[in-house]
Amino acid sequence: MIISELVRVQEEEGWISPDAARSMASRLGVPLHRVEGVLSFYPHFRRTPPVRIEIAACRDMACSLRGGRALFQAAKALASADVIVREVSCLGRCDDAPAVFINGIPLHEATADKLVRIMRGEEPCPTADPLPPPRPFFLPSSDLAPPPPPQTVDPDKVIAALKEAGLRGLGGAGFPTADKWSLVRKATSTPKYVICNADESEPGTFKDRALLEGSPHLVLDGLALAAQVINAAKGIIYLRHEYDRALRALSKALAERHDLPCPVEIFVSPGGYILGEETALLEALEDRRGEPRNKPPFPGTSGLHGQPTLINNVETLAAAATIWRRGAPWWNAQGVRGSSGLKLVSVSGHVVRPGVYEIPMGTTVSELIGMAGGCTGKLLAFAPGGASSRFLPADKADTPIDFGSIQAAGSMLGSGALVVVAEGTDMHDLATNIVRFFRNESCGKCVPCRLGGERAVVILEEVAAGKRGRGDLALLDEIEEAMRLTSICGLGQVALQAALSIRDRFSSSP
Ligand code: SF4
Numbered sequence: 001m002i003i004s005e006l007v008r009v010q011e012e013e014g015w016i017s018p019d020a021a022r023s024m025a026s027r028l029g030v031p032l033h034r035v036e037g038v039l040s041f042y043p044h045f046r047r048t049p050p051v052r053i054e055i056a057a058c059r060d061m062a063c064s065l066r067g068g069r070a071l072f073q074a075a076k077a078l079a080s081a082d083v084i085v086r087e088v089s090c091l092g093r094c095d096d097a098p099a100v101f102i103n104g105i106p107l108h109e110a111t112a113d114k115l116v117r118i119m120r121g122e123e124p125c126p127t128a129d130p131l132p133p134p135r136p137f138f139l140p141s142s143d144l145a146p147p148p149p150p151q152t153v154d155p156d157k158v159i160a161a162l163k164e165a166g167l168r169g170l171g172g173a174g175f176p177t178a179d180k181w182s183l184v185r186k187a188t189s190t191p192k193y194v195i196c197n198a199d200e201s202e203p204g205t206f207k208d209r210a211l212l213e214g215s216p217h218l219v220l221d222g223l224a225l226a227a228q229v230i231n232a233a234k235g236i237i238y239l240r241h242e243y244d245r246a247l248r249a250l251s252k253a254l255a256e257r258h259d260l261p262c263p264v265e266i267f268v269s270p271g272g273y274i275l276g277e278e279t280a281l282l283e284a285l286e287d288r289r290g291e292p293r294n295k296p297p298f299p300g301t302s303g304l305h306g307q308p309t310l311i312n313n314v315e316t317l318a319a320a321a322t323i324w325r326r327g328a329p330w331w332n333a334q335g336v337r338g339s340s341g342l343k344l345v346s347v348s349g350h351v352v353r354p355g356v357y358e359i360p361m362g363t364t365v366s367e368l369i370g371m372a373g374g375c376t377g378k379l380l381a382f383a384p385g386g387a388s389s390r391f392l393p394a395d396k397a398d399t400p401i402d403f404g405s406i407q408a409a410g411s412m413l414g415s416g417a418l419v420v421v422a423e424g425t426d427m428h429d430l431a432t433n434i435v436r437f438f439r440n441e442s443c444g445k446c447v448p449c450r451l452g453g454e455r456a457v458v459i460l461e462e463v464a465a466g467k468r469g470r471g472d473l474a475l476l477d478e479i480e481e482a483m484r485l486t487s488i489c490g491l492g493q494v495a496l497q498a499a500l501s502i503r504d505r506f507s508s509s510p
């Protein structure tokens with residue numbers, strides 16, 4: 001109620017004034033601190049009146065690799081009373097790097113010249129993109145028309161098919177999907193909920209956006225299947241607010257569906273990377289600050305409003321629908337080199353054609369880089385799983401992309417976000433950029449994460465400035481250990497992984 005009211009007021013008035021917050025508190029019958037607590041947590045809510053032009057430039061890894069900082073500085077130099085220029089966290093458009101939004105709308109192929117012309121009023125601000133043509137993923141033509149009428153599914157058969165296909169969560173954690181569905185199915189308390197986590201926000205990650213925009217029906221198929229298996233009373237799609245085109249595509253697809261086994265609604269997140277953490281997302285849905293919960297209990301037994309809740313990533317649901325429709329043997333046969341299934345990978349950084357690529361699981365990193373047009377220079381390094389994964393050197397590019405092989409090579413597949421780095425890149429700067437991201441996005445609930453991220457950034461910056469020797473980078477080990485062992489969610493646990501891998505594997509790079 002508080003979040004939806006804040007969204008409504010901001011839509012109507014452009015911002016949330018102190019008076020608006022006070023009158024909302026009395027209208028809703030809640031103390032002002034409840035409204036302020038929510039309002040101050042989410043970056044989407046504006047506390048000052050809007051200006052003529054607001055430029056949001058991404059400062060994170062994929063954009064930084066493609067000139068984001070210079071673009072920001074060029075725009076910042078022209079900021080004025082009615083033109084605000086600010087740096088923001090990953091916008092989920094790492095394939096269009098450096099990513100820039102103007103008044104909340106993506107500016108494609110942003111250049112300093114283009115920005116300057118818009119700021120001077122010589123060129124119009126961008127307008128919302130039209131819906132893209134359907135882009136069938138996993139299953140050719142699956143999404144070109146609404147699917148056939150619903151059939152009653154046998155939950156045990158669905159779970160058996162997912163197990164046979166070995167499907168794992170494709171949002172980063174890699175938890176076996178069949179086990180998750182089975183756990184929630186067996187929970188006896190009702191009502192139950194199913195949630196599609198469409199809040200991808202990690203630098204380098206944007207494949208769910210492509211899936212939601214191009215194949216929304218396939219995602220709804222997966223949600224409907226999951227709802228049938230666990231007997232859900234309600235489905236929710238938790239979508240990041242920057243994904244306006246995905247929102248329109250999903251809303252259109254939802255309006256076309258009359259076969260869903262339960263009501264499905266879209267919740268537009270008011271923002272923050274941490275909201276992709278499944279218990280933080282539940283807190284937002286329950287109208288509180290999006291801070292992760294202590295676990296256990298896990299959402300499968302005690303999730304939304306304390307009820308059993310199945311939370312799956314967008315791609316996981318789409319893959320589940322495909323497996324159920326085509327069968328596990330078909331799915332397994334799609335992989336190569338002993339792997340099974342298909343995988344969407346976001347490819348960004350120093351490649352000729354950044355984008356989302358659908359590959360047979362087991363495709364090598366170098367093959368995928370080739371599909372993306374090759375590295376723009378001589379390959380130096382790559383991160384296979386976005387900002388939270390450890391960087392690997394070029395001589396590991398023959399590693400097949402699957403959970404086990406990437407792990408054996410010394411990193412992790414995560415959600416499947418290949419970030420490519422060419423020789424000549426300042427790797428220390430890249431490490432600092434990544435740690436800054438996690439520092440900025442920490443919700444601050446646990447002390448080790450809140451302070452550790454900041455300490456790590458200071459050390460990295462002081463080494464770069466020559467105030468400390470490189471030997472002081474050894475201090476990062478202690479910080480990393482404390483964060484990994486004591487943080488209550490994955491953000492704090494992985495925040496320094498990429499930086500440590502860069503320190504250990506690329507110390508001779510500039
Ligand atoms: S680890 Fe960091 S992001 Fe996660 S709950 Fe703790 S402070 Fe918040």
Ligand code: FES
Pocket residue numbers: 058059060061062063064089090091092093094095097099202203204205
């Ligand atoms: S949009 Fe810049 S890193 Fe993702």
